[in-house]
Amino acid sequence: MAQSYESTRNSGLKAAASEAVLKGIANDGGLFVMRDLEKKKIPIKSLPGKSYLEIAEVVLSTLLDDFPEETIKECVSKAYTDKFSSHEITPLVKVGDNYVTELFHGPTSAFKDLALSILPHLMRAAYEMNDITGEIIILTATSGDTGKAALEGFKDVKGTKIVVFYPLGGVSKVQELQMTSQEGVNTFVCAVKGNFDDAQTGVKNIFTNESFNKEMGERNKFLSSANSINIGRLVPQVAYYFYSYARLVEYNAIKTGDKVNFAVPTGNFGNILAGYYAKVMGLPVNKLICASNENNVLYDFIKTGVYDKNREFYKTISPSMDILVSSNLERLLYYLSGKDNERVREYMERLNASGRYEITGEMGEKLREDFYGGCVYMEEAQKTIRKVFEEEGYLLDTHTAVAYKSLEDYKIDTGDESVSVVLATASPFKFAGSVYEALYGRTKDDEFAIMEELSQKTGVKIPENLSEIKNKKIRHFETCAVDEMEAFVTKASNKSINEVKNG
Ligand SMILES: *Cc1c(COP(=O)(O)O)cnc(C)c1O
Numbered sequence: 001m002a003q004s005y006e007s008t009r010n011s012g013l014k015a016a017a018s019e020a021v022l023k024g025i026a027n028d029g030g031l032f033v034m035r036d037l038e039k040k041k042i043p044i045k046s047l048p049g050k051s052y053l054e055i056a057e058v059v060l061s062t063l064l065d066d067f068p069e070e071t072i073k074e075c076v077s078k079a080y081t082d083k084f085s086s087h088e089i090t091p092l093v094k095v096g097d098n099y100v101t102e103l104f105h106g107p108t109s110a111f112k113d114l115a116l117s118i119l120p121h122l123m124r125a126a127y128e129m130n131d132i133t134g135e136i137i138i139l140t141a142t143s144g145d146t147g148k149a150a151l152e153g154f155k156d157v158k159g160t161k162i163v164v165f166y167p168l169g170g171v172s173k174v175q176e177l178q179m180t181s182q183e184g185v186n187t188f189v190c191a192v193k194g195n196f197d198d199a200q201t202g203v204k205n206i207f208t209n210e211s212f213n214k215e216m217g218e219r220n221k222f223l224s225s226a227n228s229i230n231i232g233r234l235v236p237q238v239a240y241y242f243y244s245y246a247r248l249v250e251y252n253a254i255k256t257g258d259k260v261n262f263a264v265p266t267g268n269f270g271n272i273l274a275g276y277y278a279k280v281m282g283l284p285v286n287k288l289i290c291a292s293n294e295n296n297v298l299y300d301f302i303k304t305g306v307y308d309k310n311r312e313f314y315k316t317i318s319p320s321m322d323i324l325v326s327s328n329l330e331r332l333l334y335y336l337s338g339k340d341n342e343r344v345r346e347y348m349e350r351l352n353a354s355g356r357y358e359i360t361g362e363m364g365e366k367l368r369e370d371f372y373g374g375c376v377y378m379e380e381a382q383k384t385i386r387k388v389f390e391e392e393g394y395l396l397d398t399h400t401a402v403a404y405k406s407l408e409d410y411k412i413d414t415g416d417e418s419v420s421v422v423l424a425t426a427s428p429f430k431f432a433g434s435v436y437e438a439l440y441g442r443t444k445d446d447e448f449a450i451m452e453e454l455s456q457k458t459g460v461k462i463p464e465n466l467s468e469i470k471n472k473k474i475r476h477f478e479t480c481a482v483d484e485m486e487a488f489v490t491k492a493s494n495k496s497i498n499e500v501k502n503g
Pocket residue numbers: 110111112145265266267268269270271272320321399425426
């Protein structure tokens with residue numbers, strides 16, 4: 001099968017889609033990209049009337065071009081059937097003059113569910129296609145949200161185990177309970193005595209420990225990552241851009257062919273990059289509005305063409321956007337440079353060495369044709385939550401509020417009146433304390449009590465997966481030091497699993 005993917009840093013390092021899913025990252029540290037992306041057009045006229053699952057099948061088959069269509073169908077069905085609280089998967093709702101695509105109806109109430117629900121099935125299929133029959137052991141270090149979404153995604157998936165490390169005392173009470181109450185015979189959770197960086201470094205050390213990996217391989221076990229740079233996480237996200245567009249046509253908000261804007265709360269640049277892919281694949285997109293909080297590296301980059309991570313790091317009320325190095329941006333650089341792998345490699349070397357690089361003027365112009373940078377500080381995000389609730393009766397979470405306000409700023413700045421869609425990346429109840437404070441001022445510390453009170457005062461229902469946690473049985477009790485993480489993985493790898501569902 002065609003090796004349609006290559007490393008952003010070396011066109012000689014090719015891979016088929018299934019190999020790219022297996023490897024996650026290319027051998028030279030580059031990210032896998034599809035060279036002929038612009039030739040992979042999705043016929044948009046055919047989309048209205050299709051379900052989310054049908055659109056996901058079309059998009060995934062196009063981008064994962066060595067997976068048999070039947071396999072993609074099975075993966076999509078296993079990932080999204082009965083796992084989301086809305087049969088539409090990502091419903092589109094009208095809020096004032098704008099539309100909002102709700103990406104938070106999955107098992108953990110945040111948008112990462114869209115990709116992490118399907119990644120395990122894609123990996124499993126990719127292993128089989130490449131004649132690897134052993135057990136896949138997924139290792140993840142989490143600062144809170146990704147770990148739970150990965151646990152839910154891999155739970156009881158045949159032939160896999162999932163091991164999650166989180167920093168002891170470094171995640172919220174709700175996040176900790178979400179993970180320690182995790183069900184599934186193949187799930188392993190451990191609190192690390194250290195901060196998030198310690199946990200992440202610990203995981204990286206395990207991945208790069210050759211003798212450990214060799215020993216695992218001899219036992220037919222393979223370590224892998226659920227990291228957001230894996231194309232198996234990126235590709236499923238392209239689907240909801242096409243789906244949102246199809247819904248807009250069905251609502252008579254636009255005619256097929258009209259251009260729309262998407263405003264995206266951005267951190268690691270994965271979500272918004274999927275929007276760029278959709279545009280390259282033929283979706284009529286005018287601007288992608290890249291919304292940042294105080295950590296506004298991307299805002300500056302879009303404006304000036306200089307990427308500079310040497311700056312103060314802010315902890316904000318939109319923690320999933322508190323990021324100074326957006327890994328997936330490397331894929332955009334590849335396309336902006338006209339697929340100049342050599343130049344991308346140079347930029348990444350500069351980023352590593354000095355934390356800074358500058359793209360050419362020509363690349364900057366191309367960047368600004370497709371993207372608009374928004375930057376919204378905490379106080380303004382809080383005001384937006386209040387205003388949108390008071391005026392429209394719609395409750396935004398702290399991340400979505402940043403995108404919503406960025407869109408309003410964009411409209412004032414440019415006068416663009418195209419129909420616009422805000423991607424809502426989390427349920428407001430996932431960040432209940434901050435949302436409550438934005439609306440009603442300071443309150444008590446018990447996160448569950450705040451959820452209840454927020455729900456009572458706003459009349460918005462708490463997602464079941466969040467309200468249920470406080471009554472759930474704790475199943476994971478272990479803690480370990482950083483230098484004991486490897487032993488924890490060994491122990492997990494040794495555990496035999498007899499009972500597997502969801503095969
Ligand atoms: C991960 C996350 C983001 C950022 O998405 P990227 O793909 O990293 O840009 C935004 N909002 C929420 C709630 C998230 O969990």
